Amino acid sequence: MSRVAPTFTAVARLVTHLCTSRRDLPVWLQVPSLPALVTLQNRRVSSMLREVLGELREHVIGDTVGQWLVSERERLVAARRRKDESDDDDDDDVDNTSKSYCGRPGCKPYWHEHR
Numbered sequence: 001m002s003r004v005a006p007t008f009t010a011v012a013r014l015v016t017h018l019c020t021s022r023r024d025l026p027v028w029l030q031v032p033s034l035p036a037l038v039t040l041q042n043r044r045v046s047s048m049l050r051e052v053l054g055e056l057r058e059h060v061i062g063d064t065v066g067q068w069l070v071s072e073r074e075r076l077v078a079a080r081r082r083k084d085e086s087d088d089d090d091d092d093d094v095d096n097t098s099k100s101y102c103g104r105p106g107c108k109p110y111w112h113e114h115r
Contacts, residue, residue, distance in 0.1 A: 004069045011076040012039070037065065039072050047072060 005014035019025055022034060029045065031038065037049040049068045053061055 004066065008069075008073055008076075011073065011080055037068060039076070047075070 008014060017025075017029075019034065022031070025031065028043070029038070031048065033052050033054060035053045037053075038045050039047040049065070051064050051068075053064070056064060
């Protein structure tokens with residue numbers, strides 16, 4: 001992971017959380033098994049590696065994690081590109097009231113976070 005992490009600097013940062021059991025995890029971060037890899041966006045899990053890493057053979061783990069990291073980087077770069085393009089397309093004559101960035105019906109039509 002440390003080898004791949006520098007390739008994420010434009011879209012994400014690598015954060016590790018060492019825990020010995022699922023009880024040590026924050027309440028908002030529930031994973032089916034440990035070790036686990038998750039992507040967080042706006043303090044929510046947006047993606048999770050579904051492989052049970054503890055059951056994989058050692059030589060397969062590196063390939064599995066590497067492939068997941070590459071696909072996550074591509075997904076995050078594409079999401080950033082879409083966001084940048086939508087920011088560039090802001091027109092005054094376009095009705096943005098029906099568009100909700102958070103996905104909640106009737107919520108704010110501009111970028112925001114719920115706490």
